[in-house]
Amino acid sequence: MExxxxxNRFHSEAPDDQKRFLEDxxxxxxxxxxxxxxxxxxxxVQVARSLNQPSPNADSTFYKVPFEEVPELVAGRKVYIHKGxxxxxxxxxxxxxxxxxxxxxxxxxxxxxxxxMSVISEEESDRLAPxxxxxxxxxxxxxxSQGKIKSEVALQDMDDLAKTSFPLCMRHLFFKLxxxxxxxxxxxxxxxxxxxxxxxxxxxALAFWRSEFGQKMGVERFDKEYAYNIRHNYGKEGKRxxxxxxxxxxxxxxxxxxxxxxxxxxxxxxxxxxxAALGSMHLGVRIVDEILEKVRNRHYQVACSLTFEATxxxxxxxxxxxxxxxxxxxxxxxxxVPQELANDNTETTTAS
RNA sequence: GGCGGC
DNA sequence: GCCGCCAACATA
Ligand code: SF4
Numbered sequence: 001m002e003x004x005x006x007x008n009r010f011h012s013e014a015p016d017d018q019k020r021f022l023e024d025x026x027x028x029x030x031x032x033x034x035x036x037x038x039x040x041x042x043x044x045v046q047v048a049r050s051l052n053q054p055s056p057n058a059d060s061t062f063y064k065v066p067f068e069e070v071p072e073l074v075a076g077r078k079v080y081i082h083k084g085x086x087x088x089x090x091x092x093x094x095x096x097x098x099x100x101x102x103x104x105x106x107x108x109x110x111x112x113x114x115x116x117m118s119v120i121s122e123e124e125s126d127r128l129a130p131x132x133x134x135x136x137x138x139x140x141x142x143x144x145s146q147g148k149i150k151s152e153v154a155l156q157d158m159d160d161l162a163k164t165s166f167p168l169c170m171r172h173l174f175f176k177l178x179x180x181x182x183x184x185x186x187x188x189x190x191x192x193x194x195x196x197x198x199x200x201x202x203x204x205a206l207a208f209w210r211s212e213f214g215q216k217m218g219v220e221r222f223d224k225e226y227a228y229n230i231r232h233n234y235g236k237e238g239k240r241x242x243x244x245x246x247x248x249x250x251x252x253x254x255x256x257x258x259x260x261x262x263x264x265x266x267x268x269x270x271x272x273x274x275x276a277a278l279g280s281m282h283l284g285v286r287i288v289d290e291i292l293e294k295v296r297n298r299h300y301q302v303a304c305s306l307t308f309e310a311t312x313x314x315x316x317x318x319x320x321x322x323x324x325x326x327x328x329x330x331x332x333x334x335x336x337v338p339q340e341l342a343n344d345n346t347e348t349t350t351a352s
Numbered sequence: 353g354g355c356g357g358c
Numbered sequence: 359g360c361c362g363c364c365a366a367c368a369t370a
Contacts, residue, residue, distance in 0.1 A: 184353080185353035185354085186353070188353090189353080189365075189366095193365095193366075197368095224360090224361090228361090228362075228363085229363090229364090232362095232363070232364070232365095233364095233365085233366095237362080237363070237364095238362075238363045238364075239363075239364075241364085241365085241366080242366095243364095243365065243366045243367085244366040244367040244368080245366075245367090245368090246365095246366065246367090247366080247367070247368065248368090250366075250367090320368065320369095321367090321368040321369080322368095323368070323369090324368055324369065327368095327369080
């Protein structure tokens with residue numbers, strides 16, 4: 001709650017003040033020359049446009065930094081990269097500075113910090129350490145990316161996760177796919193993006209869908225008809241957009257046709273089907289009736305929350321996104337204990 | 353699934 | 359019949 005304070009403050013600082021801040025603290029970020037700018041201007045404009053942000057003009061400032069230092073920006077394709085250097089616009093400079101604090105302060109990110117330290121030179125790290133130290137004590141703030149930034153999920157764990165942590169809509173799609181070895185377009189989209197959000201990597205996703213679809217049509221046809229779309233959803237084709245999984249709203253407002261299995265069970269199932277579905281996850285009749293009552297009042301998300309609470313024995317802040325449901329569930333079922341912390345208590349500060 | 357190309 | 363490209367948007 002306080003890092004955002006710092007971030008906002010730094011962000012609202014005038015460009016000149018930001019520049020001075022960096023100089024005062026001897027942070028190794030240098031603005032690129034105007035000639036450098038001109039030579040890659042079209043590329044920078046292209047990136048800005050892809051983020052539908054104002055195109056950089058003649059006097060906008062860009063910083064050239066090793067791309068390893070701004071993983072968020074690189075992963076999000078929010079910066080132009082050339083020869084290992086990321087060209088960070090002053091508007092995103094916050095990531096650089098805020099990142100410094102995080103990597104130094106957050107114990108959960110020790111691993112990231114080490115990686116960072118091994119990338120820059122000895123002299124630099126020696127020179128930077130005291131600075132970062134000073135800055136951190138001054139601008140102490142919470143870890144924006146608490147926990148795992150990019151948790152991954154093994155293909156083999158999918159079945160268990162589906163049973164324990166998937167919201168009913170995804171759980172339903174998942175098992176329908178397992179049983180029919182196929183899903184119509186709407187279902188592929190809804191489940192596919194959700195799984196991506198869960199942490200299933202592209203290669204595993206392809207393997208997963210191919211293993212199912214392959215049974216009913218042969219892998220050759222699968223690669224021909226469906227593989228491309230999966231890669232596209234992962235941002236690996238065409239425009240290369242890393243699509244956000246569907247929200248509850250989108251799902252509830254969708255209109256599944258005959259043969260479709262997507263949509264929100266609370267919204268689209270018949271009462272008897274919903275009752276049966278809820279019954280299949282060992283829920284008492286009492287709570288089930290309570291849930292159906294919410295459904296009658298068209299409070300689908302509330303009904304979903306009730307289901308969550310009944311199956312997890314924990315309160316929720318309301319469900320508005322399937323992946324939020326999943327994340328919440330994991331936090332409860334799998335107490336997160338970063339291994340990094342286990343073998344770390346001994347040598348947090350190696351440089352001397 | 354939709355759009356588009358041959 | 360063969361093929362490419364698109365949609366999405368919650369969080370702390
Ligand atoms: S409420 Fe949202 S998450 Fe729960 S089932 Fe309906 S769509 Fe899925």
